[in-house]
Amino acid sequence: MPSSEFDTSPIQNNISKSEHKANKDRHSSAATDQQVLIAGGGHVGLSFALLLAHRGIASTLLEKNSYPEMGPEDDEQRSHYLDSRNTALSRRTVQIYQEIGLWPELQSHACRIDAVQISEQGSFGRAQLKREEEKVESFGQVMENAWLGRKLLLAAQNEPLITLIDNADVTEVKQHADSVSVTFNYYGSSEGEQQLQGSVLVACDGRDSTVRQLLGISTTDYDYKQTAIVGVVHTDKAHEHIAIERFSPAGPLAVLPLTDPEGDGNNDYQQGFRRSVVWVCPKGEEQQYLEDDAHFLATLQQAFGERAGKFIATGRRGAYPLTRVLADKQVDGRCVIMGNAAHTLHPVAGQGFNLCMRDAHVLAQMMSEQVKKGADIGDTTMLKSYEKSRKTDQKRVVLFCDAVVHGFTHTNPAIKLARNVALVAFDKLPNIKPLVATYAMGLKS
Known part of the structure; x- marks a missing residue:
């Protein structure tokens, strides 16, 4: 499934320690004695904390950035019409948010994907997935990052089982026989350096994870030598809930359907002329697409032809160097590496965030089973079992993303012919589409 999932700064809120203590006191019977420490307050960290809370497990989340003041009354505030980053949520991710009761709060700004069109610029290969053929409600939902972050944070x-501490810069991690302690500089207090202790530490602090580095966990990196230009455009043709994946010599390109600015993108009456765009170009060429709106729109038009209609307007765009970063291990004693700290992937097919959500869901469930048994929630054997259980899904997604990126940028005529024949075969042969669709929707892990 195509993607626009670049989220580099968490949507945040300021919550005092006294407010957290009052909430904890009111729900002390629901909290467990074993506390989970979470480093990183982006979408994955917040989602994991909510998954734990749904199972009655308390957590403390440390976020390096400052949380701006925000309340429920700010809920309806929208991003600029043509100025937002977006994420494609797979069906499995939607199911996870439904499980914890958050989807009703999210869905008004979500736009479903009814079909996915795949093609290569200047070639004959074409393929399409349709929801009615696969007998699903949708292949996923596209949502503005700002809206997702706002809702996760408010939740x-x-x-009461979640304590949020912002302005917290982790400086040291120490592991003990039955606990783990985290030292951090707390810039929101005159006390300066502080320490927390819990049964387990889960690092969701991004590609350049501080916790991962403090633990001495190395990474295997690969530079794609590409930059993703991410933005929102307006077309003169309604998107009709169709996501378009287009391959060019520069790299994969995606145009995803978005909600109308005034409301629900899942209502059929909405026309829908806003689209999220991910344009991948060779590293070093990004400036021309960032600074010149007319050039950016003309380049998109040339690449996509008339499939999306005419590209008539665009907003501010961001540029993101594309590098694959894989942690060499995801469990060290009582510490777990999760999210982009564990695996930062190429955005092709929109698998990155959705893979992180499947990781978070599995770990939350395994921790819940430990609590039910009265066992140690940070037991290394259990955490290693989690790591092992996720390897197949993670490896498959990494290999798939790399195969698509390298396969569709190879200029050899024979390889180009082969991949276009493969696209036609994918579109025509029975039983292949349902398998691919199942994987893309995150329903088989």
Whole structure:
């Protein structure tokens, strides 16, 4: 499934320690004695904390950045019409948010994907997935990052089992026989350096994870030598809930359907002329696409032809160097590496965030089973079992993303012919589409 999932700064809120203590006291019977420490307050960290809370497990989340003041009354505030980053949520990710009761709060700004069109610029290969053929409600939902982050944060703010601490810069991690301690500089207090202790530490602090580095966990990196230009455009043709994946010599390109600015993108009456765009170009060429709106729109038009209609307007765009970063291990004693700290992937097919959500869901469930048994929630054997259980899904996604990126940028005529024949075969042969669709929707892991 195509993607626009670049989220580099968490949407945040300021919550005092006294407010958290009052909330904890009111729900002390629901909290467990074993506390989970989470480093990183982006979408994955907040989602994991909410998954734990849904199972009655308390957590403390440390976020390096400052949380701006925000309340429920700010809920309806939208991003600029043509100025937002977006994420494609797979069906499995939507199911996870439904499980914890958050989807009703999210869905008004979500736009479903009814079909996915795949093609290569200047070639004959074409393929299409349609929801009615696969007998699904949708292949996924596209949502503005700002809206997702706002809703996740408000939910965490209102959850008594979650303690949010912002301005917290982790400086040291120490592991003990039955606990793990985290030292951090707390810039929101005159006390300066502080320490927390819990049964387990989960690092969701991004590609350049501080916790991962403090633990001495190395990474295997690969530079794609590409930059993703991410933005929102307006077309003169309604998107009709169709996502378009287009391959060019520069790299994979995606145009995803978005909600109308005034409301629900899942209502059929909405026309839908806003689209999220991911344009991949060779590293070093990004400036021309960032600074010149007319050039950017003309380049998109040339690449996509008339499939999306005419590209008539665009907003501010961001540029993101593309590098694959894989942690050499995801468990070290009582510490777990999760999210982009564990695996930062190429955005092709929109698998990155959705893979992180499947990881978070599995770990939350395994921790819940430990609590039910009265066992140690940070037991290394259990955590290693989690790591092993996720390897197949993770490896498959990494290999798939790399195969698509390298396969569709190879200029050899024979390889180009082979991949276009493969696209036609994919579109025509029975039983292949349902398998690919199942994987893309995250329903088989």
